[in-house]
């Protein structure tokens with residue numbers, strides 16, 4: 001909104017739909033059923049969906065203007081979408097938060113660490129990754145560069161977390177794609193997907209970041225991008241369309257979607273997992289509530305003989321956020337830690353020995369939470385498990 005208009009004013013009708021019922025944060029009539037990590041951390045209602053809708057209404061009614069206090073409430077949000085999932089009026093609550101973020105960013109009211117992380121100098125704008133690693137090191141994990149920048153129909157989009165912070169996950173996905181017989185390439189000049197800019201309300205920069213990848217993919221002639229990170233996937237599958245009104249000129253899929261489809265077609269099988277292990281699965285908010293992918297990971301886990309899936313009480317659309325989303329770790333570390341501790345405790349209570357997820361950010365967050373809690377749980381990404389359990393193909397495509 002460079003013309004002085006506010007994004008929030010376009011959502012006046014949406015904001016007026018809120019009937020103040022509190023379903024977005026209070027389902028206490030269902031028992032101990034907390035689902036908003038921001039409310040759990042902040043305690044005050046202004047941290048919840050309904051509280052933010054009060055603030056949004058005051059803004060569009062001209063009763064208040066954006067302040068640092070409002071920024072504190074809006075950015076203390078993991079963008080888990082649990083509030084939208086349970087909204088009595090089916091309001092897409094996160095659209096309203098996104099508009100507030102956009103307005104706050106335009107007024108230089110970002111929380112300080114997030115502002116520094118996204119900055120053009122010394123931040124995401126300079127490094128094109130959130131870990132401030134050098135671009136030359138982006139593919140340092142790759143032992144063999146023969147696939148880099150070659151023409152192929154499939155691009156493996158590595159993502160910042162796998163490239164810089166969890167390189168074993170990049171190697172596992174690389175191995176999985178090779179085992180599945182997929183002809184793929186990797187971009188030498190991959191940039192951040194733009195997802196962090198969206199969390200910081202910087203829509204123009206998100207568009208530019210996504211456009212960089214679109215141009216690179218066009219040069220390679222690829223038709224499909226494969227991800228292990230739901231946040232990256234969503235940037236190309238959904239966010240680009242929402243930002244521009246146009247669909248990306250390729251398919252954006254999570255690797256578990258590809259593998260679940262091959263499993264269904266009888267093209268892959270799984271080796272027995274020893275010893276027999278009880279496994280629980282944490283639904284990443286972006287993969288689940290944002291993109292509706294719940295079955296594929298469960299089908300893959302259940303296909304591994306010896307891996308017994310046990311669900312946490314809050315699963316699928318009701319899954320509790322682990323605290324990795326919304327870039328909250330920058331300025332709300334205590335909130336991220338609290339959500340992570342809650343999720344590890346919930347996983348432990350199932351009696352499971354292992355917790356899997358399908359997102360590098362969730363896995364990193366759960367691993368750190370497990371360490372803090374001194375939990376006996378093993379934390380892994382599903383791609384790590386699959387890389388060791390996938391059988392040679394019966395048929396290759």
Ligand code: SF4
Nearest residue numbers: 036077078080081083
């Ligand atoms: S998106 Fe999640 S953290 Fe944010 S207000 Fe909704 S339930 Fe709370």
Ligand code: SF4
Nearest residue numbers: 018019021022024087
């Ligand atoms: S559940 Fe929906 S309608 Fe009810 S208070 Fe929350 S945002 Fe408003």
